[in-house]
Amino acid sequence: MRTAGSRTASILAPVILGVLVLVLWQLAVVGLHIKPYVLPSPTAIWEQFVRAFDTVWSGTRVTGTNALIGLLLGAVLGILAAIVSALLRVFDELTLPIVTAMSVVPIVALAPVLYAMFGAGAETGRQLIAALAVFIPVYVNTLRGLRQVRPVHRDLMRAYAATSWQATRTVTLPGALPFLFTGLRIASSLAVISALIAEYFGGPVDGLGKSITSAASYSNYALAYAFVLGSIVLGLVFYCVTLALEKLATRHRPSLS
Amino acid sequence: MSGLSSDRRRRPRIETSTETGLAVQVTGATKVFSVARGKQVVALEGIDLGVAPGEFVSLIGPSGCGKSTLLRLIADLDQPTSGTVSVFGKTARQARIDQDYGIAFQQAGLLPWRTVAGNIELPLELHRASTAARRMRVAELLALVGLSDFADRYPDQLSGGMQQRVAIARSLAESPELLLMDEPFGALDEMTRERMQNELVRICAETGAAVVFVTHSIPEAVFLSDRVVVMSPRPGRVREVIPVDLGSAEDRGDDLREATGFFTAVSAVREALHGSPTETGAPARGVDNR
Ligand SMILES: Nc1ncnc2c1ncn2[C@@H]1O[C@H](COP(=O)(O)OP(=O)(O)O)[C@@H](O)[C@H]1O
Numbered sequence: 156m157r158t159a160g161s162r163t164a165s166i167l168a169p170v171i172l173g174v175l176v177l178v179l180w181q182l183a184v185v186g187l188h189i190k191p192y193v194l195p196s197p198t199a200i201w202e203q204f205v206r207a208f209d210t211v212w213s214g215t216r217v218t219g220t221n222a223l224i225g226l227l228l229g230a231v232l233g234i235l236a237a238i239v240s241a242l243l244r245v246f247d248e249l250t251l252p253i254v255t256a257m258s259v260v261p262i263v264a265l266a267p268v269l270y271a272m273f274g275a276g277a278e279t280g281r282q283l284i285a286a287l288a289v290f291i292p293v294y295v296n297t298l299r300g301l302r303q304v305r306p307v308h309r310d311l312m313r314a315y316a317a318t319s320w321q322a323t324r325t326v327t328l329p330g331a332l333p334f335l336f337t338g339l340r341i342a343s344s345l346a347v348i349s350a351l352i353a354e355y356f357g358g359p360v361d362g363l364g365k366s367i368t369s370a371a372s373y374s375n376y377a378l379a380y381a382f383v384l385g386s387i388v389l390g391l392v393f394y395c396v397t398l399a400l401e402k403l404a405t406r407h408r409p410s411l412s
Numbered sequence: 413m414s415g416l417s418s419d420r421r422r423r424p425r426i427e428t429s430t431e432t433g434l435a436v437q438v439t440g441a442t443k444v445f446s447v448a449r450g451k452q453v454v455a456l457e458g459i460d461l462g463v464a465p466g467e468f469v470s471l472i473g474p475s476g477c478g479k480s481t482l483l484r485l486i487a488d489l490d491q492p493t494s495g496t497v498s499v500f501g502k503t504a505r506q507a508r509i510d511q512d513y514g515i516a517f518q519q520a521g522l523l524p525w526r527t528v529a530g531n532i533e534l535p536l537e538l539h540r541a542s543t544a545a546r547r548m549r550v551a552e553l554l555a556l557v558g559l560s561d562f563a564d565r566y567p568d569q570l571s572g573g574m575q576q577r578v579a580i581a582r583s584l585a586e587s588p589e590l591l592l593m594d595e596p597f598g599a600l601d602e603m604t605r606e607r608m609q610n611e612l613v614r615i616c617a618e619t620g621a622a623v624v625f626v627t628h629s630i631p632e633a634v635f636l637s638d639r640v641v642v643m644s645p646r647p648g649r650v651r652e653v654i655p656v657d658l659g660s661a662e663d664r665g666d667d668l669r670e671a672t673g674f675f676t677a678v679s680a681v682r683e684a685l686h687g688s689p690t691e692t693g694a695p696a697r698g699v700d701n702r
């Protein structure tokens with residue numbers, strides 16, 4: 156159990172470090188006369204961020220929506236596939252090589268193919284890429300959770316002559332929840348990264364990824380970094396929300412190793 | 413009421429009852445486990461055991477002598493390789509399906525995502541008792557194990573002893589005529605353990621249930637039981653059955669732990685465990701002499 160003091164320290168320490176880095180960064184850029192195309196100063200980035208806030212915000216909304224749709228779609232498919240795998244051995248054996256292969260393929264590499272498939276004006280390709288990236292960790296973690304039933308709980312369900320659906324509902328599914336949410340937390344970052352990187356390979360010109368490349372190609376490096384700042388915030392929001400969900404789900408559990 | 417049922421408890425009907433009158437009857441049970449590479453472990457060999465309704469029987473013996481395996485056979489969590497197990501005159505399987513027994517394991521085995529009340533009502537919920545009936549029964553059981561103030565807590569907010577009491581309340585939820593308990597107090601400190609033993613004696617007197625109780629501890633076995641079944645390992649066999657006559661539940665208070673009759677029975681069990689009289693009481697391997 157952490158004390159209030161150590162919790163404050165654990166929040167304060169990285170904040171202080173962050174501020175220190177920003178100050179050193181600013182001093183280095185000004186003092187050493189570093190050119191903006193090499194590295195713009197924090198204040199220049201912040202200026203652009205404030206000035207172009209509307210553009211950054213609309214880009215964040217587009218990329219964020221793609222990531223969210225991908226996250227939901229991939230999570231639902233991943234959970235369903237994990238449940239079917241846990242129930243049907245045959246299905247498990249069928250999906251294992253596919254999932255293994257999928258986890259090795261850099262999924263964003265599919266972007267150009269998917270743009271061709273769904274048309275360069277649609278966001279569908281980006282959402283599918285995010286969904287594919289999400290599917291794997293959600294599937295793997297949920298399945299692990301579903302297989303994690305403690306022997307004493309299995310004995311208990313048998314002693315109560317519980318039907319297999321009763322056992323699934325009262326023991327297996329609740330027991331798998333913390334694992335599912337751990338998968339979701341890992342997947343949330345992947346969803347944002349995949350949706351953003353997919354924009355580098357084409358498609359509509361509206362998201363954060365496209366904005367970064369176009370600002371850079373117009374040599375507006377401070378603006379490019381302002382969009383990067385937007386994507387960092389987006390990634391953090393996804394991470395923190397899913398982390399909070401995970402904490403909620405594991406409230407009364409012993410910590411997972 | 414408690415006097416009446418404890419009377420019943422003190423007079424086990426083992427001699428008079430026909431086969432089907434017994435709570436548990438194990439006849440010639442053998443259990444062989446197949447382990448890696450065709451090797452086999454004979455966990456139990458030729459076990460005969462009868463438990464009368466309302467009787468308290470302890471199984472004691474060194475680790476690995478098959479106590480848990482025997483209990484699992486009675487609970488139909490495992491099946492004997494040969495021999496038969498019947499519970500209230502039915503097959504063990506039928507008795508399990510009919511929910512004729514309650515069971516508590518060495519680990520409390522609570523569901524961490526359910527509150528104390530939610531854990532206790534689990535069997536009632538699975539067997540479709542009404543919400544009102546469930547609520548009433550849970551309140552009774554919480555009072556019985558002294559946890560009324562903890563109904564809405566979660567298992568991770570309780571001590572080990574409290575968790576074990578929740579598990580015992582859960583095993584009593586459907587007022588079973590037979591209780592199966594596998595070292596339920598094994599993980600408790602000595603003080604909690606003695607208090608739990610006192611409570612168990614009281615609960616059994618009140619409910620009149622037959623109990624098969626696995627333990628490592630000689631004093632625990634003697635304090636709780638009508639008969640102590642001493643087992644020996646490799647292969648697991650019944651070495652001796654020792655009757656204990658220490659009076660009715662009301663007399664079994666902490667005073668009893670210092671009574672002469674208690675020590676006589678403790679020595680008898682200890683001798684049976686060692687196979688010969690031991691003055692100094694050098695402990696049998698794996699058996700707790702506390
Ligand atoms: N599921 C199993 N598979 C293989 N061997 C087992 C299994 N369960 C118990 N055994 C073996 O059977 C013997 C008796 O075990 P157990 O009943 O747990 O003993 P006790 O409860 O008296 O300590 C031990 O040698 C143990 O290793």
Ligand SMILES: [Mg+2]
Binds near residue numbers: 479480481
């Ligand atoms: Mg055991």
